[in-house]
Amino acid sequence: MKQFGYLVVSYLLLLSCNSSKITSSWKAENAEPKKYKKVLVLGLIKDNDRSLREKMEAQVSDNLKQHGFNAVCACDEFDPKVFENLTENEAIEKLRNSDIDGVLTIVLLDKTRERYYVPGRIMYTPYFIYRNHFWGYYSTMYGRIYSPGYYEERTKYFWESNFYDINSSQLLFSAQTRSFDPSSKESLSRGYGNLIVNDIIKKDILIQTSITKEKYNEENNQ
Numbered sequence: 611m612k613q614f615g616y617l618v619v620s621y622l623l624l625l626s627c628n629s630s631k632i633t634s635s636w637k638a639e640n641a642e643p644k645k646y647k648k649v650l651v652l653g654l655i656k657d658n659d660r661s662l663r664e665k666m667e668a669q670v671s672d673n674l675k676q677h678g679f680n681a682v683c684a685c686d687e688f689d690p691k692v693f694e695n696l697t698e699n700e701a702i703e704k705l706r707n708s709d710i711d712g713v714l715t716i717v718l719l720d721k722t723r724e725r726y727y728v729p730g731r732i733m734y735t736p737y738f739i740y741r742n743h744f745w746g747y748y749s750t751m752y753g754r755i756y757s758p759g760y761y762e763e764r765t766k767y768f769w770e771s772n773f774y775d776i777n778s779s780q781l782l783f784s785a786q787t788r789s790f791d792p793s794s795k796e797s798l799s800r801g802y803g804n805l806i807v808n809d810i811i812k813k814d815i816l817i818q819t820s821i822t823k824e825k826y827n828e829e830n831n832q
Contacts, residue, residue: 645817646712669799678818
């Protein structure tokens with residue numbers, strides 16, 4: 611019984627490490643792996659979640675660098691409203707002036723909160739523990755029936771990430787992701803970054819730059 615309990619706890623801890631899941635993923639038929647000079651990770655999230663946007667941008671760009679891609683986050687490269695009121699040509703020119711030839715967007719499509727009821731007693735007690743004693747049975751069932759429950763709130767995030775080739779203005783990759791009740795912004799960004807970057811690698815969109823990867827390892831081992 612104890613061993614089973616340990617397995618359940620371990621499983622729940624494993625699930626809590628990554629609350630995100632890719633629900634759909636797409637790659638352009640004519641997309642060929644390419645080496646990009648600099649990939650910009652750009653978040654589109656409401657201003658009241660600015661800290662979340664910065665964490666998501668920083669984490670995804672860091673994941674890309676870990677795998678040998680030259681990436682920067684918009685939070686380090688530009689002001690938050692840098693592309694506001696610009697035309698398409700002006701925005702593209704600004705990107706090219708910073709040597710950016712690829713953009714990976716992180717868009718928060720929707721964020722919903724829901725309340726749900728948790729019963730006061732939900733753990734099952736096998737009958738053999740109390741079936742031979744009236745009071746054992748009565749007290750156990752009484753506590754289960756009359757223990758007050760409570761309400762909890764959980765949050766769902768719905769994301770979309772697209773990768774664009776700036777020179778051709780073509781969409782090469784798109785993925786939609788659902789994140790369920792993350793324990794923190796850090797765990798949310800960490801789980802999301804791993805999912806998206808691993809999927810991009812799996813779909814062979816980018817060519818790694820070994821120099822960038824070596825530089826990343828050198829900087830982070832100091």
